[in-house]
Amino acid sequence: MIFRPSRPLDIDPARQEVLDLEALAGIVRRTAGALYAAGLRSGDRFVVYKDNHFDCLLLASAGVRIGAIPVMVSGLLPPDPTRALLERVEPKLLVSNQRLLASKGSDGALLSAFAEQTLSLDEGDSSALSFAELYGSTDPTPAPRPDDELMMLTHTSGTTGVPKLIMYTPAKLQREMARLECRHLPPITFGRDDVVAMFTPYVHARAFTWLYSTLTLSPTKVLVMSDSDPEVVGPMFHQHRPTVIEALPIDYVRLEKLANDPRSDAFASVRAFISNFDGVRWSTIRPFLNASRHPFPLWREGYGQSETGGMGMTFVTRRTANKRREELPGPRRVGRPMPGFVALKVVDPKTFQPVPNGQPGLVLARTKARCIGYYKEPERWQEKAVGEWWNTGDIGIKSRTGALMLIDREVNYVPGGSNLEQEDILVDRLPGGHDVALLPVPDGPPVPIVATPDGKLDGELWKRVSRGRPPMAEPIVIDAEDMPRTGTGKIIREELRRRYLDEAEHPGTGRWT
Template sequence: MIFRPNRPLDIDPSGQAVLDIEAIAQCVRKTAGALSAAGVRPGDRFAVYKDNHFDCLLLAAAGIRIGAIPVMLSGLLPTDSTRALLQRVEPRLLVSNRQLLENRGSDGSSLTSFAERTLCLDEGVPDTLAFADLYGSTDPSPVARRDDELMMLTHTSGTTGIPKLIMYTPAKLQGQMARLECRHLPPITFHRNDTVAMFTPYVHARAFTWIYSVLTLSPTKVLVMSDSDPEVVGPLFQQHRPTVVEALPIDYFRMEGLARDPRNDAFSSVRMFINNFDAVRWATIRPYLNASRHPFPLWREGYGQSETGGMGMTFVTRRTANIRRDQRPGPRKVGRPMPGFVQLKVVDPKTFEPVPDGQPGLVLARTRARCAGYYQEPERWNEKAVGEWWNTGDIGIKTRTGALKLIDREVNYAPGLNCLEQEDVIVDNLPAGHDVALLPVSDGPPVPIVATPDGQLDGEQWRNAVRKLPELAEPIVIAFKDMPRTGTGKIIREELRRRYLNGAAHPGTGRWT
């Protein structure tokens, strides 16, 4: 098995274009030496806050090797959110790069002030240690940790404010979250002859469970991608034909032009597309499945949360994707709970008593993979932990056959409305490059925020797109680049309310966000 990054790793001074397992192990050992030389000791917390790439995983592995606790922060986090999280964890060391360190908070302070020391991956940054000077220092002996010991912190998406820091132990992350994915379950897991392409925030727990499955199932080639720019992806995929692609919805959106171009066959060999973190629009799924020349390509969509790992899974075939959305009304199905791993139930948001099948309610999950808590925020954790059950904060419907259909997040849910389903239909009826967020309000129909490539919306196209839907307010049109999103591409609806609705309150309680 070999790994091919789309660009050299930021922690590899030699700039290797191809990495085998031994090269990766050497990189981890040398990085562990650098962290130790920078003063990191067993039990210390150190923050990884850098441009997204596969080496975020390797930095975490290097720290865990010497008994330290990595705090994984996305380089796409707003500077003030990063400052708040660094204040919360008080790291011994901050590992970052020049561009991010040059960003100042709203009060003008430097991020280096929130850690005892800063290790910069670039050279010549004042008041920091240079990674290149310490790389390859003596690697201390590995430090074992107990299964119930804190292993790592990662953060939630932050769609409603400062993200939460999630506490993972080896028992939860390795023993439970990664366990199912490491099983050989053809055709939905990796084959030995697969070429796997991965686009993900490598600071997220999803990246850690994924790398366990890669190392266990051993596909032939792994393309670790830090960029979904079509100019980067197209040539690489032409040279190394992927058979499995996993990406965020925003990555699939950015690469959609490659899939739609009949002259481009970058996705022709793909047998399975995978998405996580959020639902992908049907208008995006369809061109990818149609671009594959595999006789029976699948789209695998996972339902899960950072706190629980995977909770359900569903599949879309090419035939299903090509059926018009207005012929298949109803909430989006996210699959059935994984047998033997997860239980799901739907309850009344006020009484927490189970509701009959077919009626909407709060989705609760029971899984042994539930993480250990929120770092220094036990009150927020206790608000969502209901005994052995976990309050997902989602509103959904359970069918008589046990499948779960999602309606909305509780914070955005208004009874009688299904905004997520309506958004799917609208986007499917608009030209490529459009996105929509519906914001329910207390004194009228939902307000559509429509993001278009150039900030302009054709009135006739809009009227055709919403003709068969319940009443909507007049759309507010913005440029696609102005749609506020988290580091994983999720729309920040609270920010839309603040910008365009004068901060109008959301319809739900927001207790479980």
């Protein structure tokens, strides 16, 4: 098995373009030496805050090797919430690059002020330790964390403010979250002949469980992508012919032009497209399945949360994808819970008593993979932990056969409909490059925020698009670049309320977001 990064790793002075397991292990050992030389010791917390790439995982692995606790922070997180996380964890060491270290919060303070020491991965600020100078220092004796002790912190998406920090132990992350996909279950998991391409925020727990499964199942080649620029992806996929691709919905959106290009065969060999983190629009699924020349390509969509890992999955075939979304009426189907791994139930949001199949309610999950808490925020954890069950904050319907269909987040839920379903249908009717966020309000129909490539929307087009759909207010039209999103591409609906609805109240309680 070999790894091919889309660009050289930021922590590899040799700038290798092909990495086998021995090379990766060497980078981890030498990086562990650098972290130890920078003063990091067993039990210390250190923050990894850098431009997204596969080496985020290797930095974390190097820290875990010496018993330190990595705090994984997305390089796309703005300075102010990043500062809040730094203040919460009080890190011994901040590992970052100059572009991010030079950024300042709203009060003008540099992030380096909130860590005991800073380690810079590139040259610049003389006040920071140089990673290049420490790289290759003596590798200390490994000191892995015990199974039941804190091993790592990652943060939630932050759609409602400063993200929460999720606490993982080795038992939860390695033994429970990763165990299902480490099994050989064709065609769901990798085979040894697969060429796997991964687009993900490598600071997220999902990246760690994916890496465990990759090392266990050993596909022939792994393409680790740092971004989804079509100019980079096209030539790389043409050369290496991936058979399995996993990406965020926002990555698939960026690659749609490549999938729609009849001159490109970038996706011709793909047998499985995998999507995680958020629901993906029907209009995005379709061109990728059509671009594959495999006789029976599948789209696999996962349902899960950072606190629980995977809770269910569903599959879309090419035949189904080529139907219009409105021809498949009803809320978005996210699949069935994984037998022996996860149990799901739907309850009344007020009484927490189970509701009959076919009726909407709050979705609770029970899984051994549930993480152990929110760091220094036990009250927020207790709000969502219901004994052995986990409150997802989603409103859904369970069918008689056990399939789960999602309606909305509880904070946005209005009885009698599904804004997520309406968004899917509206976007499927609109031309490419458009997106819609429906914001429910207490005293009227939902307000559609329509994002377009040029910030303009033809009135006649909108009339055709909205014909036959439930009542909506007049659309607010914005440029696609102005749609507020998290680092994983999720729409920040609370920010839309602040900008365009004068912070109008949402219909739900918002207790479990």
